[in-house]
Amino acid sequence: MIKNRKVRAMQKLLIINNEKDRDDIGWIPQIKKAVSAVENVEFAVIHHSEASKDTLDDINPDLIYLTGRATYDWTIDEILKDYTSIINMLQYTEIPTLGVCAGHELMAIAYGGSFGKMIETEKGKEDVREKGFHKIDVTKETPLFKGLGSHFHCYQDHRDEVKNVPDTFELLASNDMCKIQSIKHREKEFYGVQFHPEQYTEDYPDGKIILQNFLTLK
Template sequence: MKSSLRPMVRIVLPLCIALVALFWMCRESAAEDRSKNENRRPWLMVGLSTDGCSRGCKHVFSVIKQLSGNPNGVILHFSKVTLETVMEMQPEFIVLSPQGTPWCRYSGELGVSLQNFLWSLPVFAEDMNIPMLGICGGHQALALAFGGKVGPVRSVDDDCMPYSRDRQGGVVPLTVTSQDPIFEGVAGSIRMLESHFDEVKVLPPGFVLLASEKVSRNQIIRHPSKPVYGIQGHPEHFYSNRPDGGILLKNFLRIASAHNKAVKRFPEPQQLISSSTGEHGQSVR
């Protein structure tokens, strides 16, 4: 009996040892990955709604946190985002959230805070070299910050209409108008969930139109030289049968990571003083 077990022991024992070693290697690797992620610089989610981070903002935050693998995300209302705050945080990237209020309704103290925030965006992008992604209202905020124009969908006027008509909604096909790394892995036209009343009417000077659509033309845009993107639709809503939005988000995160490794960032505070004059932005009425 003992002699018959010996061959089996010779086979099973090394296998068990190998499995235990593999288990510990995987465990150590996972712990190392967690440690690396926990030690990464934070990334910043800016809530653009009048009252903070809306449900849509929180959903975007959750999706980006999962896709980036960086648990150190921070949500701040736009009124709390200043040059000093961002210099201290040194975020890996900034995401501008969707919002559901006409821009012309940001009045009084809130309007002043919004204007100050918009003036700071070119400094974040061009002087601090921070990658940025604007989604829906965040896309429109980028356009305003860099000198574009925003107004109601289907209206020729840049007026302040109530949000009761002229909405673009549903899943629509976007046509790629200019090739860009953000489209890597996307096959054919892009299917994007849309839900917005305002749109970018005029691109900021130098910005590149990457994707378009017949109802609302300026769908995906990019800064001429920085990894700063605006997406009018909602790429955070993607599924196995409609993966395009998720592909775009992953590509942005990959582009941001490569940019951060290649480019020197965060100049000394005194170098930013002359950059915060707001020369780009369109005023918010």
């Protein structure tokens, strides 16, 4: 746990890029644009392979944003081989964290959850994806969804899902296609969301509200 952190006039948001390749910036430009439209923050960006206690101590962020993966689908074998730094970080840090899509799946895996395809397809057939803006039902009131009521609409782009809620987490939101749309750690300010709140629009502004709620956790 990081203690006695300096108080800053501007919050520092650490974005951890979960793309496979270091030079693949994935969702980061959209995340920065979406967050900056909500609140003026200081950004720091690292690749997932750089995550460590020393890195967190050096950057000293107020909040952490774990990105999705825009470029490649992945497997549990790749995660357990190449994403151990993120899994370890999630187990020891106390910094409020939002895990989005792949980041949500990593958060669940770090605490004993599992993931896989939403819908298994026959060999050679294209995977079924949940894509576009979809309705999501709130199953438990939470600060992250403050002001949204019993349901909201956010952008989806995934074929995988978290298959079970870890014992130390609780379910926050669900829909018909993906039962585990959002989870929260019972003791830490850790939130996982399968959808992409950074992809909000004028017609679908709920993601902006979610980002605002996350940025005001501190």
